[in-house]
Amino acid sequence: MKEIARRCNVSVASVSKAINGYMDIGEETRNFILKTASEMGYFPNSSARTLKTKRSHNLGVLFMDEAMSGLTHDFFNHVLESFKRTAEEKGYDITFTNGNISGQKMTYYEHCRYRGVDGVVIACVDCNSEEVRELVNSEIPVVTIDHIFDGRIAVVSNNVQGMQELVSYIYSMGHRKIAYIHGEDGSAVTRNRLGAFHRTLHLQGIEVPDEYTIMSPYRDADGAAAATGQLLDLKDPPTCILYPDDFAAIGGINEIRERGLRIPQDISIAGYDGIIVARVLEPKLTTICQDTEAIGRIAAEKLVNLIEHPKTALIERYTVDGMLFKGASVKRIEPSQSKNKI
Structure with a gap:
């Protein structure tokens, strides 16, 4: 120098x-x-810089969905790509955090300390696990995606807005018998989407029959196919089925077509997330496109700011709106064709 x-x-x-x-x-x-x-x-030399600045300029990423899909996850891979790109622009590398180093079991917190990360973004994990809570309650700066912890910055999709917009559009197309195959019970994402689903229809004077809501894990095409069959076998089946995500909707599409039914002529469907595949299906899938670029970018910006300016960084929740993609999988019908029997 x-x-x-x-x-x-x-x-x-x-x-x-x-x-x-x-x-x-x-x-x-x-x-x-x-x-x-x-x-x-x-x-x-990064090691020399660490000694001088007391920072590693390395961000940890804790990401592990239940299906163990890793970076093949259709939604989170785009979020994390945006996070990575923004982090690198600000001079940071990223390290994926897990519980094993050369076969040695570590907690997430221990792994973060071992790698010397300056901060961690947490996305798509079991946020109720003791290991996650140990990390969240530690001294390490943390930003979460799609989950809110007290005293921690969170970047969340506006699932209430998204579901309201999706259901309102389906209602405007004349549908009154609308079913929802939702994700795992208990998650904040599911609670918000399910609550918005019921509330939007309730405001239109529609109470959804219990048999119209079925739980199936996110990104589980087989589970969604089975739930679709269950709904289609009802004495009074729905005219439109919502799926927990676009990938799961593909399972529903397979089940519908195996029964010789057509989309949307015989049954309408809608997904959630806005993955690329949904926009090239035939017919194109009606869905909510989540702004993955903004979610990842904001998470990286807020984490770096928290690391570099800990005294002035605000601990807030940042909400990112989605956008309705109308596609062609929801048919316009006369409301009289879709009245619930309550």
């Missing part, structure tokens, strides 16, 4: 600021220093 400073005729402090991305240095000076450093073959 002293050699770079001499070559550029600036102070060592200016070189350090340019290389470490500090903002209190002129853009022209920064670019000149970085260009000179590159020409001299200088490459910053």
Whole structure:
């Protein structure tokens, strides 16, 4: 760094600021220093930077869904890609956190300490587990996605807004017999979506029969297919079925087609999430497109801010709206064709 400073005729402090991305240095000076450093073959050493700044510039990612789908998860892989991209723009690397290092069992908190991460984003795990709560209650900065802990920053999809918009659209298409195959009981996402589903229809004077709501795990095509069959076998079946997510909806589509029924001519359906596959199906799936780019970006921005400015960072909940994709899987019908028998 002293050699770079001499070559550029600036102070060592200016070189350090340019290389470490500090903002209190002129853009022209920064670019000149970085260009000179590159020409001299200088490459910053992360270990040395950690000793000086007391930060590893490494963010932990705790992500593990029940299906163990990892980065093949249609929704969260886009969220985490946005998180990764934003973190890297701010000079941070990411490390996936789990409970095993070379076969040695560790808690999530122990793994984070072992890796020396500056902070952790928590997404799609069992947030009620003791290990997760140990991490959340620790000194390590934490931001959660789609789950709220007291005293922690959370970035959440607006599941209430999304479900209200989806159900309102289906209602506007004339449907009154609307069923909902929802995700696991107990999760905040399910509670909000299910509550918004019932409330939106209640405000229209419709009380949903108990047999119209069935639990099936998220991203479980087989479970969704079985639940679809259960609904279609009812004496008074629904005219439209909502699924917990677009991937699960594919299972429902298979069951419907195996019965010789057509979508949407014989039965209408809708999903949730807005994954790419949903928009290339035939017919295109009616769904709520969640803003995965914004969710990941905001999570990274708030976590980095919490790490770098702990005294001024606000502990808040940041809500991201989704957008209705009308698709073509919900048929317009006359309301008289879809009256519930209550």
